[in-house]
Amino acid sequence: xxxxxxxxxxxxxxxxxxxxxxxxxxxxxxxxxxxxxxxxxxxxxxxxxxxxxxxxxxxxxxxxxxxxxxxxxxxxxxxxxxxxxxxxxxxxxxxxxxxxxxxxxxxxxxxxxxxxxxxxxxxxxxxxxxxxxxxxxxxxxxxxxxxxxxxxxxxxxxxxxxxxxxxxxxxxxxxxxxxxxxxxxxxxxxxxxxxxxxxxxxxxxxxxxxxxxxxxxxxxxxxxxxxxxxxxxxxxxxxxxxxxxxxxxxxxxxxxxxxxxxxxxxxxxxxxxxxxxxxxxxxxxxxxxxxxxxxxxxxxxxxxxxxxxxxxxxxxxxxxxxxxxxxxxxxxxxxxxxxxxxxxxx
Numbered sequence: 001x002x003x004x005x006x007x008x009x010x011x012x013x014x015x016x017x018x019x020x021x022x023x024x025x026x027x028x029x030x031x032x033x034x035x036x037x038x039x040x041x042x043x044x045x046x047x048x049x050x051x052x053x054x055x056x057x058x059x060x061x062x063x064x065x066x067x068x069x070x071x072x073x074x075x076x077x078x079x080x081x082x083x084x085x086x087x088x089x090x091x092x093x094x095x096x097x098x099x100x101x102x103x104x105x106x107x108x109x110x111x112x113x114x115x116x117x118x119x120x121x122x123x124x125x126x127x128x129x130x131x132x133x134x135x136x137x138x139x140x141x142x143x144x145x146x147x148x149x150x151x152x153x154x155x156x157x158x159x160x161x162x163x164x165x166x167x168x169x170x171x172x173x174x175x176x177x178x179x180x181x182x183x184x185x186x187x188x189x190x191x192x193x194x195x196x197x198x199x200x201x202x203x204x205x206x207x208x209x210x211x212x213x214x215x216x217x218x219x220x221x222x223x224x225x226x227x228x229x230x231x232x233x234x235x236x237x238x239x240x241x242x243x244x245x246x247x248x249x250x251x252x253x254x255x256x257x258x259x260x261x262x263x264x265x266x267x268x269x270x271x272x273x274x275x276x277x278x279x280x281x282x283x284x285x286x287x288x289x290x291x292x293x294x295x296x297x298x299x300x301x302x303x304x305x306x307x308x309x310x311x312x313x314x315x316x317x318x319x320x321x322x323x324x325x326x327x328x329x330x331x332x333x334x335x336x337x338x339x340x341x342x343x344x345x346x
Contacts, residue, residue, distance in 0.1 A: 005169045012169035019166075019174040026144040033147040034119050038126065039134040039341040041334070042148035044141025046161045046178055047171040049274055050253030051154040052188040054099050054300065055223065055321035057138050058106070063331055064134060065109050068338065071132035073121045074100045074139065076114030078275045084124045087112040093303045098275060099138065101303045118146045134338060141181070142173055150337045153182035155206075156254075157190040157220075162206055179210055184217045184333065188321065189257065192222045199324060219330050224322040225261055229296055229315040232306065236294075236315065238262070247290040249297040249305075251276035258298055262317065276304075283308045 025031040041060065045051040057072060064070050076085070076097035087096050087104040096104070096114045104112040111132055115121030118140055125132055137148055155161045161179065164170045179185065187202055199220050206218060228235040241262065248259050251272035259269055268289055272282070286295065287309065295314050297305060302316035323330055 008168040012166040015168070016166045016175055023144070023174065023178065031144070033144055035147045035149075036122055036126070038122075038132070039150070039338050040122070040137060040146070040148040041134065041150045041152065041337075042137040042140045042143075042146075043152045043154065044137075044139050045154045046141070046173055046176065047155070047159065047164055048167070048173060049171075050159070051156045052221075052223065052321060053139055053154060054102065055319055056152070056154060056186065056188070056221075057103070057136055059321045060136055060334065061103070061107050061110060063334060064338070065107065068133040069111075069130065070109075070134055070136065071111035071113060071125050072100065072103050072136045072138055073113050073115065073118060073125065075116045075118075076100055077139075078277065079114065081114075082116075084113065084115040084117075084121055086124070086128070087114075094277075098300050098303050102300055105303065118143045122146065141178070149341050150184070150334075151182045152184045152186060153179060154186050154188050156188050157194075157202075158254075160187070160202075160206070182216060183337075184219070184330075186330075187218070187220045188223075189254075190220050190222045190324075192224075194220070194222070194324070196325075217329075217333055219323055219326055221321050221323050223257060224320050226318040226320075229317045231315045232311040238317070241294070241296065241315075244294060246293050247286070247295045249286060249295055249301060251278070251301045251304075252298055255298075258317070262296055272301075276301075278304055278308060 026033055043053055043056055061070055074097060079095060079097040081095050085096055087100060091101060091104060093101040100112050100114050111125065113121055113125055115124065118137060122135060125135060140146065141151065141153060161172065161176055164172050166172045166175065185206065202220065203218050227238055229238060229241050242264060245266040247268050247270065248262055249270045250258055251274060253274040255271055270286060270289060290313065295309060297314065297316050299316045299318050305314060
């Protein structure tokens, strides 16, 4: 914790008081939460950024879309538009945000919507001629106006919520007690070689600090990288690209694992803020740094860069969330929630 964050400690106490009062008002029903007669799964976190919400939403899409009409609803962070928008062929990252646009381009059998007002967004989705069977709320753990049927809380292996503190001293959006609203906790971005003993140690540590632990499920996951990097019309094996001199570009919260996975000693690197809007000046700087080398970026950054840098030079590396030994139990829990919700809403 740096000195400035320590100095701001009194503001963290005030912030915690304000968010605590807000949560109490929702818990007591003084501030109204709205429920809907449709399965709604909210994926979020207690901390700001970098917990792997996008690959977790994509995991759920892959799991559910073969048998259910799936819709995702995000706020569309940093988009240059307002209100409810349902993605279509005219959409781009500027209009709906980079992560929703990634969902739209990647999965052609789902509905992708954005609305900062999640209640209105759900109502708009349910008014469409094709109504979803299930709605996935992206980054909505603190959006208390909507009461989801199932809450998945993500916490990063390298930055567990239990070791963190409230903003601005730490990175927590609300008190650690907020974990009690979760039906399920997933520790994300674990090292792929994490031993079973280390996995169980993390589980014991988190569960002993949570009063509601007996009613919650806890899973550990890791980031699984694709075997290829892709441009708009071709792909290159990662094993080949690792040996090439290249420029690695990332505008995500925690780019180090991405860099570490692909880098060699001859590579160069450029980092930008999360959800960065690449300007003409940025593009010139990237091209000057790359020269004739290929440029590899993240999938999220690619949707904002692909129309600004030639496809012959720009590639992206897809990632996905994978579980250790208990992925089948995770999937079973989600599917059982949908079945139970369907029976209740008949």
